[in-house]
Amino acid sequence: MKEIEKTLENKSVRPTAMRILIYKYLAEKEVAISLTDIETAFAKAERTTLYRTLKTFEDKGVVHQIDDGTGIQKYALCEPGCNCDLEQDLHLHFHCNNCDETVCLTEHKIPHINLPEGYIAEDANLVLKGICEKCSGQ
Amino acid sequence: MKEIEKTLENKSVRPTAMRILIYKYLAEKEVAISLTDIETAFAKAERTTLYRTLKTFEDKGVVHQIDDGTGIQKYALCEPGCNCDLEQDLHLHFHCNNCDETVCLTEHKIPHINLPEGYIAEDANLVLKGICEKCSGQ
DNA sequence: GCAATAAATGCACTTCCGTTGCATAATTAG
C-alpha cells in the first residue's frame, strides 16, 4: 500500500490518510465518481475535505474531471502517463442511460474535427450516451 | 411577423405575446442562449414563465438544448427540418473560452464512433472549446 | 355571447451541487 503514497508524492500531493483512502476508492471503482458518491462512501468525513481532495487531485493530475452531461462533475484516476492537457490525449466517455454510470473509454480518442475558418480548438469533450455493456445484457 | 406565429402553431405551441418575443430574441441571436440571458433581456418578465417557455419550446421541437460544458443550459432555435432526436442530426457545438459564447456548427455532424462490444449508443454530445472566429481576430 | 374548461402566467419556495471564508488542527522546515 506504500504504492499509493509513492504515486501521490510523485505528483506532489501529500499522502494524508484521507487522500489515500479516496485514492483507493477511486482505484477500485472502474467508473467515474462524483463528490456525492465519495460522500456516501465516507459518510463520517467532511464534505469539504472530500471536495478539496478531488480538486487537489485534479490540479495535480491525479484525476481528470469528466463532464458526462448529467450536470454532476465526475472524476476518474488518470492512466499512468496520461497527459490530460494535451488534445491528443482526449478520450471519449460513455454514459449509460440505464445504470447512470459513466466510464472512460481511454482507447477511444476524440477524432480530429476540421473547424470553419477562424475557429481555434483548444479542448474537446465527446460523450456518448446509451446502454453500457453491463446493462445491454452482454 | 405573422411568420413567427405560424411557425409556433405548426409546432403546436400557442403563440402568446411572451413566446413570440422570446422566439424573436432567439432568432436574432446567432448564439446559444441561456435562461439567464433571457431573464436579463426581459427583466420585467417572470423567470418561471421564461423558464417554462424554453421547456415548452424544447418539448415541441422549437429549440434544442445545448450542453456546452459550462454547467448552464443553453438553447438555440432548431433549423427548419431539424430532427433533434435522430442521431444523424447531431451537430457539434463550439464554446469560446474568450467571449464565453457557444454556437451551433450545424454543418458539422458528430462522426460515427465504433464502440466496444456491448455498448449501444443512443445519443452523443461533442463540444469543442477554444477561440471563436470573432475572437481569433479573423 | 356566456359559462365551463383548459392553458399560461405569476409568486413563493425548494433542492441540488459547487464553492468560499475562516477558525482550528496537523504537518513540515529552520
Next chain:
DNA sequence: CTAATTATGCAACGGAAGTGCATTTATTGC
C-alpha cells in the same frame, strides 16, 4: 522547539434548475 505552511472542520453562500399552487388569460361547447 518554534514559526510557517498545509490540511481539515464547520458554517454559510450562491447560482441555477425545478415545483406547487393561486390567478389570470385564452379556448371550447353551447
